[in-house]
Amino acid sequence: MTTAAGKRIRGRTASLNRFGAGTQAAFHIALGLFALLCIVPFLFVIIISFTSEESIRQIGYSFRPLSWSTQAYQYTFRLGDQLWRSYFNSFLITAVGTALSVLITFLYAYPLFRKDYSRRNFFNFLSFFTMIFGGGLVPTFVICKSVLGLSDNYAALIVPMLFSPFNVIIMRTFFQTSVPMELIEAATIDGSGEYRTLFRIVFPIVTPGIATISLLVALGYWNEWFLSLLYINKNMNIIPLQYLLMRMQRNADFLAKNSAMIGADASRAAAQLPSQTLKMALVVFIVVPIACAYPFFQRYVVAGLTVGSVKG
Amino acid sequence: MKRFLCLVLSLALALGLCGFAHADELPTITIMFHGSNVTDDSAVLEKVNEYIADKVGAKLEVIWGTWGDFDEKATNALATGDSEVDMLFTCSWSADEFNTYAKNGFFEPLDEYFDKDPEFGDALKAALPEALMQAATVEGPEGEKHIYAVNGFKDTATQNTWDINVTLLKELGYTVEDVQRLGFFGWGEIFAKAKEVKGDSFYPFLVEPAVAERMVTNTIIVTGDSGSVNLLSYYLDPADVSKADAKYGNVLLNKFATDEYAAFTKQMREYYLAGYINPALAVAETSNDTRTNAQKEAAYLIGTQSYAYGYEYSAEVIARGVEVQFLPCTEPYVDTTVSQGAMMAVSSASQHPEESFRFLALLNSDPYLMTLMNYGVEGVHYTLDEDGLLVFTEERANYTPWTNGMGNVTLLPDTQAEGKGFREAFKEFYASGKAVPVLGYIFNNEPVANEMAALSNVAAQYSLALDCGAVDPETELPAFLEALNGAGMEAYLAEANAQLEAFLGE
Amino acid sequence: MPENRMGALRKQAKNRGGRRRKNLWLDTMVLPGAVWLLLIRYLPMFGIVLAFKNYKAQRPNTFWNNIWKSKWVGLDNFQFLKSPDTAVMIRNTLGYNILWIILGLIISVAFAVMMSELSNRLLAKSYQTMMFFPYFLSWVVASYFVLAFLDPTSGMIPAMQKASGGAVTNFYHETEWWPLILTICNLWKNIGYSSVLYLAAITGIDATQYEAAAVDGATKWQQVVHVTLPNIRTMIVILLIMNVGKIFNADFGLFYNVPQNSGSLYPVTQVVDTYVYRAYANTHNIGMSSAAGFLQSAVGLVCIIGANAIVRKIDPESSLF
Structure with a gap:
């Protein structure tokens, strides 16, 4: 094995490990266009949130409004306490929920990947079956509220979403594709305990998987509003921002559907409703933290991308 | 296994409930209101x-x-x-629809509590008109009639009106009398003029399509009919609302199969094609936003509005910045739906039905409590001016329950905005409402629930677009009627009429 | 000899003991999730009986007692299937789902492969970040965006049509556009998400496999076909099976909010979920909605078991269970 031969091989691998410039350009066009299409709506929402009511009335939503206004944001800030408290709640629920959920999912998925675990099939099915079959909304509500006491507390906004069979399957797949059984066997022979093996040896390998499901779980918590609707009756201090937005939306929808029955009261109530621009401003409030947090996750999600660059 | 599980769970539940009762403390009763905008109720409670x-x-x-x-x-x-x-709002149009839930046993019959607590019961009976009591007396699970709710005093008569932008109308050279004389089928020339003056993006005819349909055809909502889109029509005599229309008599009709409906959709189509109606009104989700905004900005000439007494003097109407007049289609009338417009029921799952009844009775007969619950605390949420009229403070923004949803609003004092004597006039206005011939008729749709589910989907598909003129009635109306027949309209109609006959026979 | 045998036996016994202990340790890992599943997913399953009962309040009015004492009505709650709309909603639900499963799979795998192969890491990351964005937005918000394009009075497309003097398309009353619009919306929202899953799987592939292929003289295209695709096969199959299991369920917001609940569009937007929702809004019949949910679950279960059985025959490694 001479150095020259080694160099030649490495050189050839390099060229064979990359697509040609033309193909790369085609990829960039396809991905770039789609990516642009994905980002435009959000820019649009931002623009609408800064559009004046007058402009919306005259030309509707537009990328180039006739006049700008920060009225929606001023109104938002006037929500004051409620806004910041809900904002805080959203962060709290998401952080605690995600941490717990990912831990439980991680712990549940690992034995399911271990071929030497005797109850593997049973627990696999136990989790999987619930993806397809459920008891329905009302019975679940009764169990959570009357039996588990999930009512008017933070737990009510966290516990019902703590576990997702879908994420278990994703996580298990990550174990299957990236953790060789030999590694675990070797660790066992070295006298490493199960938990030690899991957290010291396996965990670092599957960080892309952990990051991926963390992202999914965090998004789930951040966007959740239905639990608040179900379980929060009296303690409005703990509702998240998303619910604040949805409540406005639902108020408007309800008045629209029932105005004939409620009569003049509906017109009266509708006149008090926040404008479209305010709703868009709240959407901005909701989306911005996620947009900021995402790149952070992505560093781990695509930790593999750097691994990929090594291979090139 | 399931049986066993049920048993264990219900035991656990029962034990859990018993565990928390403290003997020395007063029990807590909980009431659920509708339409509130309340962020801080501590001072009031x-x-x-x-x-x-x-x-x-x-x-x-x-x-x-x-x-x-x-x-x-x-x-x-x-x-x-x-x-x-323990207690919750209910009525003929909310999801916890009064008649259905009473019939299925979810509400507590209140009759016995009137007798048990005569002091409260009598005060309540004295405070509410007999008609309201009657409307709250409906069939229970066994088919026997009981009082199932304390009936509030929300606009107890219906009056649909044409909402006219008089300022604009004058500008165009017309008067309210012209509007009345020409009638719905003759407004084309006024609309054309408006379009000419205000430009192409102005839509003069601002309708809530389903309401406009009832106004033009002189029909009423039938209680128990499909909620989101009505399927049944009952024709009133526009000259005297206590009589049925002479042409049809005391009968329920397929709303969409009458000549009147065909004529209405044809006219709407004409207006729509001429550009008098905003196309956004013809799409379910955008319809009301569009209407509310245009009304707010007075960007219309003629609109529809279900009227409530004193509405023309309300802040919302004044804020439009133009002279507005509400032109009634008929005299105010009382039908089953409106007589059950806002009620409070006691849940049959409540552990404290007696206390709940006492509270509801007190709330609806005691001016102090009603004012406190509705307008808040004097000195915090409102102050009194030299005439004894209420003036709201800024704190009111954190405590704004839905006034009409709470109960007997005739107990409330007049506010400065309403002016002195408002509540008296309010009572008088609603007392003048005439009862329609089918007042008290409630369609029990349970025997045809499956047909209703299918029919309401069909109706939602066609009716809004037709009511608005967004599609051509020449082709769509026959297709609609055929689809309705395919979904079981005949059976539905037959059941409704059989029940009506039985009701009228009583 | 005997001593050796004894040693082997002792070793075996020790192994068995070790195995049992190992299993116990693994049991403790599964425990929290299993408890959650039992409490929040399995316990409420008794509610399935609601699909076969005429649920009414009983005396005393508690949930358990109401379920217990309400009358059995057999399949009465499934009568909603007799409606003439049934064929339309089933066609729509299955049709859109099948189309989107296929399109979604092809496009998101393609995008994931492309992204993994770009040499400009920074751009690749930006694309990925941007493509994930729609997943943040709810359908309600997305529906505003669609409305901004299609609104008959102020939408961008009708405004352009007006400006060029052409006939204005009234999108919310014309059915022929909606299969396309809904497909675009669905792909727009979900591609970023599923391609991240595939991408994460691709990045987990051992780099030496590519090197080995390269040494064997495989071109990049060949490497994609022979290294990348086989390695993410498990992920593809699993997502596929799971989508097949949901073939009778539809994304409610997409079919309800995005078309602005426009009645004229029902022939192409009515799906099982929207139909049941609309019917429930009118009748508030718990039995019927339970029946519909039960039906969706049952169909899903049959589909998923079928799909899994097929996969297991062809490629046992990738099967779900």
């Missing part, structure tokens, strides 16, 4: 609990349901037999 402790013998807690979440919360609480919700 403190006063309320002081006041009711001896009288009612309980402590009050409130769930301030909003427009958007009440339906979900109320139906969940009822369906799950939630003992934490």
Whole structure:
């Protein structure tokens, strides 16, 4: 094995490990266009949130409004306490929920990947079956509220979403594709305990998987509003921002559907409703933290991308 | 296995419930309201609990349901037999629809409590008109009639009006008399003029399509009919609303199969094609936003509005900045739907029905409590001016329940905005409402529930677009009628009429 | 000899003991999730009986008692299937789902492969970040965006049509556009998400496999076909099976909010979920909605078991269970 031969091989691998410039350009066009299409709506929402009511009335939503206004944001800030408290709640629920959920999912998925675990099939099915079959909304509500006491507390906004069979399957797949059984066997022979093996040896390998499901779980918590609707009756201090937005939306929808029955009261109530621009401003409030947090996750999600660059 | 599980669970539940009762404390009763905008009720509840402790013998807690979440919360609480919700708003149009839920046993019959607590019961009976009591007396699970709710005083008569932008009308050289004389089928020339003056993006005819349909055809809502889109019509005599229309008589009709409906859609089509109607009104989700905004900005000439007494003097109408007049289609009338417009029922899952009844009776007969619950605390949420009229403070923004949803609003004092004597005039206006011939008729749709589910989907598909003129009635109306027949309209109609005959025979 | 045998036996016994202990340790890992599943997913399953009962309040009015004492009505709650709309909603639900499963799979795998192969890491990351964005937005918000394009009075497309003097398309009353619009919306929202899953799987592939292939003289295209695709096969199959299991369920917001609940569009937007929702809004019949949910679950279960059985025959490694 001479150095020259080694160099030649490495050189050839390099060229064979990359697509040609033309193909790369085609990829960039396809991905770039789609990516642009994905980002435009959000820019649009931002623009609408800064559009004046007058402009919306005259030309509707537009990328180039006739006049700008920060009225929606001023109104938002006037929500004051409620806004910041809900904002805080959203962060709290998401952080605690995600941490717990990912831990439980991680712990549940690992034995399911271990071929030497005797109850593997049973627990696999136990989790999987619930993806397809459920008891329905009302019975679940009764169990959570009357039996588990999930009512008017933070737990009510966290516990019902703590576990997702879908994420278990994703996580298990990550174990299957990236953790060789030999590694675990070797660790066992070295006298490493199960938990030690899991957290010291396996965990670092599957960080892309952990990051991926963390992202999914965090998004789930951040966007959740239905639990608040179900379980929060009296303690409005703990509702998240998303619910604040949805409540406005639902108020408007309800008045629209029932105005004939409620009569003049509906017109009266509708006149008090926040404008479209305010709703868009709240959407901005909701989306911005996620947009900021995402790149952070992505560093781990695509930790593999750097691994990929090594291979090139 | 399931049986066993059920048993164990119900035992666990029962034990859990018993465990928390403290003998020395007053029990807590909880009431759920609709349409509230309340962020801070502490000051009010403190006063309320002081006041009711001896009288009612309980402590009050409130769930301030909003427009958007009440339906979900109320139906969940009822369906799950939630003992934490003792009293809740109900009516003929909300999701916890009064007649259905009473019939299925979810509400507590109140008759016995009137006798048990005569002091409260008599005060309540004295405070509410007989007609309201009657409307709250409906069939229970066994088919026997009981009082199932305390009926509030929301606009107890219906009057649909044409909402006219008089300022613009004058500018165009017409008067309200012209509008009345020309009538719905003759407004084309006024609209054309408006379009000419105000430009192409101005839509003069601002309708809530389903309401416009009832106004033009002189029909009423039939209680128990499909809620989101009505399927049945009952024709009134426009000259005297206490009589049925001479042409049809005392009968329920397929709303969409009459000549009147065909004529209405044909005219709407003409207006739509001429550009008098905003196309956004013809799409379910954008319809009301569009209407509310245009109304707010007075960007219309003629609109529809179901009227409530004093509405023309309300802040919302004044804020439009133009002269507005409401031109009634008929005299105010009382039908079943409106007589059940806002009520409070006691859940049959409540552990404290007696206290709940006492509270509801007190709320609806005691001006102090009603004012406190509705307008808040004097000196905090409002002050009184030299005439004794209410002036709201800024704090009111944090405590704005839905006034008409709370109960007997005739107990309330006049506010400065309403002016002196408002409540008296309010009572008089609603007392003048004439009863329609089918007042008290409630269609029990249970025997045709499956047909109704299918029919309402068909109707939702066609009716809004037709009512608005967005599609051509020449082709769409026959297709619609055929689809309705395919979905079981005949059976539905037959059941409704059979029940009506039985009702009229009584 | 005997001593050796004894040693082997002792070793075996020790192994068995070790195995049992190992299993116990693994049991403790599964425990929290299993408890959650039992409490929040399995316990409420008794509610399935609601699909076969005429649920009414009983005396005393508690949920358990109501379920217990309400009358059995057999299949009455499934009568909603007799409606003439049934064929339309089933066609729509299955049709859109099948189309989107296929399109979604092809496009998101393609995008994931492309992204993994770009040499400009920074751009690749930006694309990925941007493509994930729609997943943040709810359908309600997305529906505003669609409305901004299609609104008959102020939408961008009708405004352009007006400006160029052409006939204005009234999108919310014309059915022929909606299969396309809904497909675009669905792909727009979900591609970023599923391609991240595939991408994460691709990045987990051992780099030496590519090197080995390269040494064997495989071109990049060949490497994609022979290294990348086989390695993410498990992920593809699993997502596929799971989508097949949901073939009778539809994304409610997409079919309800995005078309603005426009009645004229029902022939192409009515799906099982929207139909049941609309019917429930009118009748508030718990039995019927339970029946519909039960039906969706049952169909899903049959589909998923079928799909899994097929996969297991062809490629046992990738099967779900």
